[in-house]
Amino acid sequence: MxxxxxxxxxxxxxxxxxxxxxxxxxxxxxxxxxxxxxxxxxxxxxxxxxxxxxxxxxxxxxxxxxxxxxxxxxxxxPDFKTSWHFDDKVAQKYLLEAIAAPLVPSFVFYDKQEALDWAEKTCYPKVFKLKGGAGSANVKLIRSRSQCFKLIHKAFGKGFRQFDSWEHLKEVYSKYKSKKASFKNVLGGIYRIVVSKEFAHQMPREKGYVYFQEFIPNNDSDIRIIVIGNKAFALKRMVRKDDFRASGSGRIIYEKNQIDERCVQIAFETNNKINAQSIAYDFVFDEKKQPLIVEISYGFSVAAYDQCEGYWDNELNWFEGKFNPQEWMIEEVLR
Ligand SMILES: Nc1ncnc2c1ncn2[C@@H]1O[C@H](COP(=O)(O)OP(=O)(O)O)[C@@H](O)[C@H]1O
Ligand SMILES: [Mg+2]
Missing domain, CATH: 3.40.50.20 (Rossmann fold)
Structure with a gap:
């Protein structure tokens, strides 16, 4: 081999x-x-x-x-079943619906009038997302009908940039205030306003569709479960201050007792249906405290998970101690 x-x-x-x-x-x-x-x-x-x-x-x-x-x-x-839906939340909606996984109710429109009719009748808040992006960068809370109409007009008009340099600067500045970013990072954010990233020019604008999710309120965090083969590990991410978004906040909790094991169970069950090598499943909890999947991703940051206290097997037995998920990926390939 x-x-x-x-x-x-x-x-x-x-x-x-x-x-x-x-x-x-x-x-x-x-x-x-x-x-x-x-x-x-x-x-x-x-x-x-x-x-x-x-x-x-x-x-x-x-x-x-x-x-x-x-x-x-x-x-x-990553193989096809692991990654055809990577960085595409709309693809994930279809996949998770097709396998009857507990996805946050999600809505996609490819017709402007249809989207406007829906926005007219639906209740608020809702969550607006571009299909791509990470670290909460392209995720917004929509509080009113008029705000929703504006987004729909933009989605079927000039569209959205994948990388929004103003939002990026706001994010870096708020991280600087909470001592999670340096002043140099803030200067980097300002520089990005003037000289935009090559990536921002290369990626086509996001348009011709609009994607929303039901807003699941009262979550001070989300739970991420990563399944690789028959093992899983997890962390909890606290939301940013005065915000509903956890991903990318850098406020991570690693204690095992902070993880609802129903999420581990659902992640294993869903991963069995997807038949994937390695996927991260992000969860929030609805008003009845039932876990719902927000999105999935084969990719994740390398170092962030080294502080996990241990991992579960697919029968939910717990194994305390350090582990190396990237080695498990190779084991999956060698299997
Ligand atoms: N429908 C939702 N209801 C409530 N909170 C949500 C919802 N969708 C996402 N969030 C919050 O926003 C964060 C970012 O959303 P997510 O779809 O995971 O985007 P990203 O790909 O940027 O991580 C999540 O970590 C979660 O805390
Ligand atoms: Mg996420």
Whole structure:
């Protein structure tokens, strides 16, 4: 067995490479951006690539390359069932509805008039989301009909940028105030207003659809459960001050007793239906305290989970102690 690994510093691949070195697993570094990537992988049995939604090259190449190889019988990470819906909340709505997973009630429209008619009759608040993005960047609370109408006009007009530099600056500034970002980060945010990110120009504007979710009130946090094979680990993320959004807040709680194990159970059940190698499931709780899935993602930050106290197996037995999720990914590929 020989693995091909596309290396990106500070991604899963750092640990994949270390694991191969330590365990004498044969591997080769490949460059997925080169024309001959399929030939590069030729003598290998598998390709692993931690592609990122914020890297434009990854966005336009990764799924095509990974799924082509998978089509031809090569093992890949992430595979089709794990990642066809990655960074696409609308795709996740269809998938989670299709497998009858407990998704927050979600609404998508591709017709402006239909969206306006819905907005006229529905109750508020609602949550507006772009299909892509992370760290709560493209998630907004809609408090009124007129605010909703405005968004619908924009969605079917000039559309939205994937990266909003003003929102980014606001986020960095509020993190600076709560000592979670440095002054240099604030300067970086100001710089981004003047010189926008290359990614912001490359990504097409989001338009021609509009996506909402029912607002699930009174959540001071969300719960993220990550399932890899038959193991799962979790953390709780507190919402930002005076905000309903937890993802990206940096306010993380790792204690096991803070995690509602019903979420672990649902994540295993849902992952079995999706048949995925590795997925993070984000939950909030409705007024009857029932867990609901907000979104799913194969990708997650590398270091944030090192402080977890342990993990569960798929029978919800708890194993205390340190672990390395990236090694489990390789085990999934070698299985
Ligand atoms: N429908 C909802 N009701 C209440 N809170 C929500 C809802 N959707 C998302 N949130 C909150 O907003 C955060 C960001 O939303 P999410 O869809 O996970 O976007 P991102 O991909 O940016 O993480 C979540 O972590 C959760 O705290
Ligand atoms: Mg999220």
């Amino acid at each position: 020989k693995l091909a690994i596309h290396h990106r510093p500070n991604s899963f691949s750092d640990r994949w490479i270390a694991y191969c070195e330590e365990n004498n697993i044969s591997y080769k570094l490949v460059n997925c951006y080169k024309n001959d990537i399929i030939q590069q992988v030729n003598e290998c049995n598998a390709l692993l690539w931690h592609h990122h939604h914020g890297d434009f090259k990854d966005v336009i190449t990764a799924k095509k390359i990974l799924f082509s190889l998978e089509h031809a019988g090569i093992k890949v990470f």
